[in-house]
Amino acid sequence: MSEHLTIYPIIVHLLTAILLLLSWMNPKVQRYISIIGSIVGIIVGGLLFSQVWTEGIQSVQLGNWKAPFGITMVADTFAVTLIVLTNIVALAVSIISTRNMVSSRLKFGYYAIFHFLIMGLSGAFITGDLFSLYVWFEVIIISSFVLLTIGGRNIQIEGAVKYFTLNMLSSIIFLTGIAMVYGVTGSLNMAELSRIIPEIENQGLVHTISLIFFIGFGVKSGVFPLYFWLPASYHTPPAAVSALFAGLLTKVGIYAMIRVFTLIFPLGEINQMILMVVAGFTIFFGGIGALVQKDIQRIFSYLIICHIGFMVGGLSLFTEVAIVGAVMYMFHDIIVKATLFLIGGVMYRIFGSTRLYDMGGLMDNYPRLSFLFAIPMFALVGVPPLSGFWPKVSLFMASYTQGEMFLLIMFIFASLITLVIIAKIWNSTFSKKPVEREKRKAFKYFEKFSFAEKAAYIVPIIILVGVTLYYSFFAEHFQVISERIGKELMNTEHYYNAVFGIKEETKL
């Protein structure tokens, strides 16, 4: 295949979005175009993955401007794995959106914006330039603003104000960091920066700049104490949008964090300490926050924060084993969090409410669905052999061997508190007796759905649960991928060589 395959994941979604804009007033056609676009996205992602897997890191110089003068697109194993997972989540969300989104929302360009968002995510994953990372981040947030507000219910607008302000602020902080890096080094190419930064005499300044980046990405990924926008906004849009945000938007912040802190600013002792404390408190406050919530989508929102701590914690340990754990946890988390929000959407249709108090009796009325829903929930807790268990092995091992007891205790705390929360959800939705109350009149309940509508709600969950099960029972595959990612991230010369077109003697 050609070397330009690297940028195809972006182009696929760009073309899909353009086609969707052309069929602006025709929701029926839009649904098909979107699903086909997502499937093509998965295929292209898979092809790129196999190319990267066999031939090593791929790079493209846009406009044929040689690095470091032009913008470079780099596809390493980390980026392409994320692209494949992103496209899988995109497929699931575009299927559920066919019914979860009323056609008035589709007429306002929901699907087009959705594909622009996926395009932004793909771009952020494969860019090799710090400023173009900022540009992709802006593509992501402006699409997410529209997805968040489309429909315009009061609560959505209010959530959007909070989401907008904090994300705008984080972009400004990120751009400040970029300005300072440019001032200090005179370059924005990530591969070149990885060589320039260690040679700067004033390393104190470099540490300060790296913390500006940490705050910028920290807001996006929702770490303590910068997470307050997340639980205030993620439960407001329809379930399909929430699932997309939960699966992917916080993870792109974590991706940027891992990329920047391995490639450009390798963590020093002080920064490691700061990240570790932040990770611990993220886990603690996310867990406690989830414990007091009484609304299922809000509980899941806080659980996102709680589990972000695992990835930041893994990064803060800064050994290959820990990075492997963090990366593997990220893959698991993308799939499972998206599934949980979709499940929340189905529960809303079944009970007519997302409050735990209004739920109950799912086990008696829908035994097969309950079984399906149980799988991602137990995977989230990390019950072996389900997917949450495997990355925790690496994370626990790394924190134990390095003697970081604070982090180890927090990891264990997170697992336990997740178990408590899932048990609480189980009690009140699955096994509790249903609450007798009046049915809402102008509301379409799940039991009144036609077969096609039920399928649109359940098929995406089945797809994502299938991926979770694959991860669980063939965890070795993900372990091998993550180990290779760990090697690539910790030895930056592979990345550098790929960008500058230097032939490598030894392959990974």
Next chain:
Amino acid sequence: MEILLAIMTGILYAAGIYLILRRSLVKLILGIVILGNGVNLLIFLMGGLVKGRPPLIPEDASALEGIFADPVPQALILTAIVISFGLQSFAIVLIKRAYKVLKTDDIDTMNKTDDIT
């Protein structure tokens, strides 16, 4: 000139943060706009100021010689301005809408999404 620009950047940052911390929605957006301008000025400043030496190759030479102005920061600022323009126009529509449906301009009263229900 550098000192003047540095002070100006500081003032813009301070003013922007002060406005963001106010309770009014309109001041919030104004604060973000001013902060955005502060960042653009910072990029310009960090690129280094060179007076009267545009990065143009003379007709009888094949490469730039000596000290010349760096064109990259200007490209970056132009991109950043365009992006922030788009975001700001969205923001203004958003606050107009927020004022219409929530009937308040006070950020402190916007706590419906944070309630534990």
